[in-house]
Amino acid sequence: MSPRTSPEPVHALKERRDGHLSRLVGSMPYAAFLGIEFDRRGDELTAVLPFKDMLIGDPMVPALHGGVTASFLETAAIVELSWSILWPEMESGTGGDVGPRLPKTIDFTIDYLRSGLPRDAYARARVVRSGRRFASVHVEAWQDNRARLFAQATGHFLMPADPRDDPGHV
Template sequence: MSEFMERFCRLREEKKYGELIAAIPYAQLMGVEFSEDEQGDLVFWLPFYERNVGNTVLPALHGGLIGGFLENAALIHLMWNRESQEAPKIVDFSLDYLRSGKAKPLFARCEITKQGKRVAHVLIEAWQEDRAKPIAVARAHFLLSSPAA
């Protein structure tokens, strides 16, 4: 197991959400936060930061930033919910933008649609003020093991 996976498992055990984000440099740069809700499901959020803006006139969050936030949420969600010796590898990522991301906090939840031996499929939904009005939906495939494993 890599040092990163060992650290991930320990921080998951201790539910140290902030330290876990700090272990993933780009998640830390975006400013991602997350925790478990009452049901034990993960919810991710991103407070509004000027550095994440992609349209200064509206203003709106950068579409790529929204993508990175969702992709990162899917990865953590998957790692949080399975026992593994190695980090999953993203294969493809598809994202539909439904509304512009306002200068407000952004939230996301994920669902593992299918987890096979080699591949997992994860759905991700992002919203701001109203969960019934998603601003983006995405899905990702992850490879779960390397051929040698």
């Protein structure tokens, strides 16, 4: 009779998951430039964009730059999709050590619902469909009230090649 393997201690589990997430986000210099952070609850991610003056696009209103909003949503979508690819490998302990392989954006459509206020913004992305080659991701962003979105977007992505399909990969 083999001894039952005890579950991974909670602190080790959190450290491992947070480590993978921070390596993933840390692999994008532009996310750091904007100051985007990710809040994790289990596998659920919320992208957070803390406000800073640099993010302003219209000093008169003042409002966040539309391009900042687009960048924030696209980053949230890419990280969510990469995270969803990484998760099963990470949990089974078979992968996640080759470094993040990022999907490539094919197209991205942003719907500006109201102007972004000069305060923190949040975004949550949902992988609507994920196949071997393509994925479709929807993302919603809000500020003070979760139900009052200020922007939403849909993007199509080319999935990263699986390194296990590449014999040359170490």
